Amino acid sequence: MWWVVGVVVLAAIFSAYLGWTAQRVERVHARAQSAERALDAHLVRRAAAAAVVAERNDSVELYAAARLALDAEPDERESAENDLTRQLQQIELDPDDPAARTLIASSRRVVLARQVHTDLVRDALTARRRKLVRVLRLPGRYPRPRYFDIVEPVMPPLPGPAPAPEAPLPVRSV
Template structure:
């Protein structure tokens, strides 16, 4: 009689572990897809900001690269973004100009979004490689996540805000 109870307990523990594993695989894939959408939106913002800067600078090559990045198909996206990054590295940006400032900020956000995306794709691929996950085909409805390899944009530093005048500074109180 005790062995039946032991088998039932082991089956319950195993099914709880399977449920937890399936939920983890689903959650990490959903997060990877969300990070991919966030990266895509940041890339679109950067391309749009680059198009505005190109119009201000009257740079035909930069504008063409920005338009190609905006209109690229998913399988051509990496090369279009790399071309845009190379064009941006050849342009002298004035951090005081609002359009250039928006481009610098959006480029920095692209770098951050790409790092988050890369980390989540790595986690999803690691979760997929577990033997139990492969045998039971737990990530079944999710496509295999892919890394997005682009050249890291190098942008000039933004000027730091001017310090507040002494009259506006908060007085320090002794505690």
């Protein structure tokens, strides 16, 4: 009779673990999809800012790369963004120009969004590799997340406020 109670307790523990695992897999996949959408939004903002800078500087190559990045299909997106990054690294940006400041800020946000996306994709792929998850096909409705590999842009620093003057040292009288 006690063995029945033991089996019921083990079944309850296993089902609780299974529910927790399924919820974790679903949550990490939802976060990875959300990070992918955020990265896409930042990439669009960067390409639009690059197009504005290209128009102001009469840079045909930069404008073409920005338009290609804006109009790229999902499977062509990485190469279009890498082309845009290469074009951005070849131009000289004036940090006092508001359009250039917007471009620099959006490029920094792209770097941060890509790092977050990469971390969440890694977590989702790690969750998918677990044996129980694979056997029960828990991430079934979610597509397999993919890394988004682009070259990180190197942008000039934004001019900040002037540093505070140093306080004068007190003079000791002898």
